[in-house]
Each structure stands twice: as structure tokens, then as C-alpha cells.
Amino acid sequence: MTVRVGDRFDPLAGPPSDELHAVLRQARAEEPVFYVPALDLWVVTRYDDMLTVVNDRDRFSVEGVLDSVVDYPPAVVAILAEGVPHDTPVLANTEGEASERLRASVYRSLTPRRVAALEPRIRELANRFVDRFAGRGTVDLFAEYAYPLPLTVILDFIGIPEDDVATIESWVSDWMLLQFSRLPADRQVDCARSVVAHHAYLRAFIADRRAAPRDDFASALIRAVDTGQADVSEDELVLLVGTTLTSAAHQAMSGLISATAYHLLATRSRWEEVREDRSLVPDVVEEVLRFDTPGGFFRQVLVDADLGGVTVPAGSRLLFYIPSCNRDDATFRDPDTFDVHRRDKSRHLAFSHGAHFCLGASFARAEARVALSVLLDRLPGLRLQPGQPLVYAPSVPMRRLDRLMVEWDVE
Secondary structure: OOOOHHHHOOHHHOOOHHHHHHHHHHHHHHOOEEEEOOOOEEEEOOHHHHHHHHHOOOOEEOOOOOOOOOOOOHHHHHHHOOOOOOOOOOHHHOOHHHHHHHHHHHHHHOOHHHHHOHHHHHHHHHHHHHHHHOOOOEEEHHHHHHOHHHHHHHHHHHOOOHHHHHHHHHHHHHHHHHHHOOOOHHHHHHHHHHHHHHHHHHHHHHHHHHHOOOOOHHHHHHHHHHOOOOOOOHHHHHHHHHHHHHHHHHHHHHHHHHHHHHHHHOOHHHHHHHHHOHHHHHHHHHHHHHHOOOEOEEEEEOOOEEEOOEEEOOOOEEEEOHHHHOOOOOOOOOOOOOOOOOOOHHHOOOOOOHHHOOOOHHHHHHHHHHHHHHHHHHOOOOEEOOOOOOEEOOOOOEOOEEEOEEEOOOO
16 A cells, blocks of 8 residues: 555654655655645645745635644643743734734845845854864864854844853754754753743843944844834834744754755765856855755645645645745756756745745845855865765754764865
8 A cells, every 4th residue: 555645754753855855756746735644734845836825815824833833731831921922923923914014124124235234244254163163174064054153143133242142042942942843841841941031031132222222133123113113012022033033044044054065065076166166156055945945834724725636624734845846847947956057946935935935035145155155265175074874953844954074184
């Protein structure tokens, strides 16, 4: 008897990437929209079906999508009640006027001038991380570069003091684990305490910036709120300058940086070609976004919806899995081949589409370009450590390479 796709799909198990994509190829051909009993959600695997979902806000909504994929015990619920209320609107789970209000508020402070001025600072921070391991000859590039760099960059942009970065990293990591991973009850309690501690820290940080503004994103947003230019409540402000921006800019970006290094180094000629022709760096970033997208996005199904040849019941949770949608051969030529020179790569959906297109897309592209350029400049002889297994994050929406051992000759 053939095992149905839904019984084989489990990103929490962290299977090798090739194995996962084999499952997704089968899905696109045989069950493009399938149910996963273990996760109690439906998965969309085709490009056109994803566009249908993101553009049909009458049948599919982001409201409620940040509800945990696991049930919390009462002790965890009680702890979380001490922080920002669970139903506080955030960008990722708000529709209609509330969504437009929050997006306008963020975009007003995320000005093109502020984003354009980022690149020198990103380069400075990236070089600082490379300085820490350049003399060693080997490093886990994810742990010491791809993971800490985007967190440091976004917190620096927001205005969080550098001395607090390690603590924020721990809190944000615990929040992601609590939301999207299977944890024992005692670990859930620890993570819930981290969430509440982070919220308390953010309230104090906002009060400090309100009293003594600086040239950073948080001060600009707070000023806009206080002068009536941005319509954001105090709880919404806490989440905007905290988990909303930090998790979005950190978790996915760390995966993008590690995947970019891996796919260039896995075929040495790619690395050498880009090292010799830096004009290809933006093309590399776009192809990695298509070929090895960090994850997917959730939707709630509002009414019974026909999609991909099946009826998805009202009340269901839907995951459009972008690593599959971006390899749909109905949209992309030879989609399972990594090709820096492909002409159709810009059609990828890594930043979603439509009303919920990622506000930080230009930020992310700039950071990925700089992160790669610094590696090419500082470690031109970089190579993969042979024989290493590929280790992926055990998370439902986040498909991220979490370990990347590299080496180089030290003079």
C-alpha cells in the first residue's frame, strides 16, 4: 500500500533536504494539497495554489496563524498571561484595516534612507564576526556567523544595546521554540518565562527611548506614535520593536546566509565564479531564495475551500510550503537545479506575495549580499568540511540549515 504524502511530511523531524524535496515532488504530482495528521494542518505545495491562497482574503486569513502548533499546559498559559496579551495584533496575524495600520506605521519608520544607510554598518558587523574566527582555519559558519550576524544587525537597527544581544537571542529563540516546536512541559515553562521577561525588557526599553530618543528605528517609531503619525497601541509597540521584527529578520535571515554559503561551496566552480565576478552576488541571493527558501507561511481557512483538487474544511490551518512552491516545474525551468544565471528566479515567493508581502525584503536582500561579499573578501579559500551531515532546524515553518562546518588555509 502506498504511504500518503501527509504521513511522510514532517519538517519537525528534520530529514535531509533531498529526502524532503522528494516527498514534495510526489505531492505536487499526486496530492498538491494534503493533510498532515501529526500536525493537524493542510499543506499547499504548488506555486499557483499559493498565489490563490495569498490573494483570496475572503477564504484564507492570517488571523490566528501565530497560535501554537502544540497545546500549552495550564502552567504555561498562566505564565504567558503576565506578558503582552496573546490577542494583541501583530503584522503576521492581522488582516484588513488593522494590518494596513500596522504596516503603514512600520513602513513610515523603515524609510529608504534608513535602509540604504545600513550596508556599511552591516559590513562592519560582518567583518567583526569574521575577525573572531579568521585565524582558526575552521568554524561552524552557522553558529558563529549566519546565526549571530542577522540578530546583531536587526537589534542594532532597532537600537538595542549591544551588551543585551545575547540575552535577547536567548529570549527570541525560546519564543520560537515555544511557538513551533515540540517541547517537554518543563521546557515550555522555561520558554514562557523567557517570553514574559522579554516583554518586560521591551517596555523598559521603550520608556528609555521615549525619554531619550536616538537615531534608531525604535526612536523613530516611538516618535511617530507619540506625535500621532503612527496608530499603534503600547502593547503593539512592544511586539513591533521586539519579537515581530527580531524573529522575522533573524530566523529566516540566518537560514538564508547559511544556505547561500552551502550552495556556493557545494560546487566549487560556483564559489570561484562569484568570487571573480561580484556582479553575480545579487543573482546568487535571488537563486538561493528560490532554491532553498527558509520556510513557509500559515493561513486560517475561513470557509470550506476547494483547492488543489480537494476541499479544505473551514477552521483548518493551512501551510503554504514555499520550499515546494518555489520548485514547481509548472513555473520554473528545471527547478531542482541551482542556477545563478536562470532568468525566472525573480518569480520566487520567498517573501510571500500581495497584501502580506514582507516589508523587510529590501533589508534582507541587502544583508544577504553583504554577508556573502564579506566571506568572499575575507576567506576566498573557504571550503566545506568533507563528510559532514546536513542538520536542519526542527520547526514547522522554518526550513533552516543549522550547522555548516567550513575550513580554509591559515597563512
